[in-house]
Amino acid sequence: MSGALARERPTTAIVIFALLLTAPFWLPYVGGYDALATRVLVFGLAAMGFNMLLGFTGVMSFGHAAYFGLGAYGAGLMLRYVTSSTMLAVVSGTLLGGLAGSLFGTLIVRRRGVYFAMVTIAFGQICYYIAYSWNSFTGGFDGLRGFSRQPIDLGFTSIDIQGNGTAFYYFVLLIFALAAAAMGLILRSPFGRTLLAIRENERRARFLGIPIERHIWMSFSISCFFTALAGALYALLNNFADPLGLHYTLSGEIVIMTVMGGMRAFWGPLIGAAVFVVLEDTISSMTVNWMSFVGIIFILVVLFFPRGLLGMLKRRDAA
């Protein structure tokens, strides 16, 4: 029952981090660039955070873009109006998205299945409309501008993540690694195992006396915090936050990344994010009809690869 995580082999993590650590060196040879790799990490983190809920608790949210976007606005607003500290901006973005998620969560957790999804979308759109309409504070439709990530001051030296794209990539990678470690610890804890129990059989877990709603709420909140962290990093990547970052279309993309990579595998969402981001980037350069291709990817994944890339590899292992 504790399934996926126990079977996760350390080699997967080693291979992934070896590739990520060396990315700036081999990327140019396969047509990549630093900003693309950073984007993969950002969306990988968002999808992994989301997957705490979908893959490891078995609850479907279709509004996670809201917390991603709030993370971005939180970081942006902090840099714009309050401080020039990049780290404080990341923290405030994470808090804004995470707390909003926890708050909405209290209204959402009683729903199940498609109704849960529907209500999450609607709450997400509320955030979208606030960002979109509040011209004087959030920049409205045009987005929040006029801030940029600042070099990190360590006292004895400062790291120029502002002008140096590679340095920024490593900065994001460090945060990503810390967040992934935190997620791993949460999932291995008794709390994480309880979530799996709820996913496998909610009714039985309820009979065992597990407070289901509270656990789902906690899982939802935790997942919102991680997604918001990714959003804060996204704001730093673009030096911009805009309302589309809160829109349910992005929620759909986060879901497809997760499913495409394999929602029952810890690293699945990262793999899915990598494939999705790179494919989208490549296809949209070649044809204006890229939306059809992306849509077809959605359909193909659902109809033919529901277990995702890592899910398929695992099945082959087991066979």
Next chain:
Amino acid sequence: MDRKIVGLRRRTLLTAGATLGGLQLASPFIISARGEAPVKIGMVDPLTGSLSAPAGPEVEGAKYAVAELNKAGGILGRQIQLLVEDSANDVGTGVQKTRKLIDRDKVDVIFGDVNSGIAYAMSQVTNEKKVLHIVPGGHTDPITGADCKWNVFRICNTTTMDATAVSGELIKRFGKRWFFITPDYAYGHSLQDAFVKQLKKAGGEYQGDMLPIANSDFSGTLIKAKAYKPDVLLNNMGGLAQVDCMKQFTQFGMEKEMALGGALFELEALQAVPVEAKAGWWTMEWWWNQPGVPHVAEFVAAFRKATGKTPSARHWFGVVAVHSVKLAAEKAKALDSLKMAHALEDLELPADVALQPGKVRYRAGDHELMPNIFVGNAHPAKAGANPDDMFTVAKLVPGEEAAGSVADTGCHMKYPA
């Protein structure tokens, strides 16, 4: 040439779909001597999403100009290669594509975006990377005003220029009591402010409503407008919302009681309005039917022959953008961004590029192009005339007159030391 690039890219895509190594196939490395390498222009525009209607023609215009220039020998003896990327009307994607074009494809110049918010975000990247950036069609003032940058030049007018240009004509012809219908975001606010400034100068009075950007039902506001009994109803909405508003205005029979006007209107939007709603006083930023002006008729004929379409202002933006690169590079005798930026300052477009009377130049103080603004009225095409003959120019307002001084724009141009 340009068709070939597109065709090749489409075919590459098919191959890419068939193999897992699509990534390498899709991005061939051009390793050759600098002299043989093409001049690369990267263009980022919202080809999908709600602004795709104006974005398509801009790209089409640029492609047309690239094909024509390549036939004539390119830029500095090198062929031009246009790399088009879709920003999908999303800032994150637009910024990402800009970085991709600069970091990976090593483009010499960046064009874009129709969406001013994206154009601004892109300019942060191009400025950081020191790449010449031409904004063909993003209108909000700050791009060449408070947020102006040494590497950024703009072709389309600012919202203030458009509003100021049409104001005089509206006051003169119809009167000084106005009702505004304005989209509730930065563009709408600055547009309305510019109108109000002119109106107050003339001692007029006004009322108005701020509506959501993508509003589609205007009856609520129109009823207020009717009660106010204005001389002119100013429709400041953009894109499809502007068209919806005009349709409902005529459906309600209000055209008998007040004049309809506004700042920017476009051939593309005019084509989308039903016959009975083609009306009102507007500015066009370029218009194809200019009898007697040298080069214009030839250009329109050649463009129609190549694309089957009547060129719109958006097409013209794309054409001017490509020619500006050529003019700058040849004046600077280099593709260096800094040198090209200096070369573009106060550079006057030749008559076969300007395609209008008078002198058209990039003003040095704020890097804004100073063309004529075509003020006139929209109407259904007359029987027997070209179906795109839906606008009659009443007055050409010189851009400089409408733009005000550089000091008014709030731009302080700073070059890197």
Next chain:
Amino acid sequence: MFQVVLYNVTNGLIIGTFYVLMALGLSLILNLSNVINFAHGNFLALGGYIAYVLSPHLGYWGALLVAPVVTAAFGFAVERLMIRRVYNRDPVYSLLLTFGLAFVMQDLMRYVWGSNGLPLGLPPALAQPLSAALFFITYYRIFMVVFVAIAITGLFAFLRYSRVGVRIRAGTLDLDTVAALGVNVGVLRSFNFALGCLLAGLSGVLAAGQIGLNPNMGDDLLMPSFIAIIVGGVGSLTGTLVGGLVIGLAAALTTAVYPAASEAVIYVIMALVLLIRPRGLMGEEGMMS
């Protein structure tokens, strides 16, 4: 003053009927098949475009009647080919499937008909205002409301009195029992999906007469329809009807007072309903969990 009140109420009803028609289709599919059809807005646009293609041949009235049927046929095919395969899987798959379908449909419509708006011509008689005093009510608006009212009455009558309709309603409550009684549930669901698309197509033709055609036109109507369903109460078609009218009226009244908030107000209503009466105005207890 009388004019303003009359106007607000009329206009709210007109906007509301749009939401209702669209939301009823979504609601039908959601209730019977447990699928949120993200592509519903695209079926709406498709209906409008088909009417645009047909109207030169069949005239406006012919197009108005035939286009929704063609849309329904397309919906039927989509259900048979794709949607059917995900009924018994985790809801995430049906969401993703219709989401991807929405992308493809929107892109194909842009490819075929272009991203520029297209006008759908109305018969001149409909494009007139009622009178000088009631200038803001065109015959088209009256026609729309009447036509939608007839369509909705027809739908409710169909669900109540026809054999298929009764089965759809029964299936909404307990699909297993309906299946055990020997009803071919697969065909029932396909038919029901097509019925939902018929309503979307009809909304599309009507919307095209009012706001014209563009590939994104359904997107703006999708969210209000979701909210109509949540506000009205999931599982209840009458609730959807009420929900649609409530948010339509709310949006119209807000336009009169503070127009910039006319989009936001429907979300506020939804949040209030979820706080005070989580099952929605007319929802059955337990339907949402």
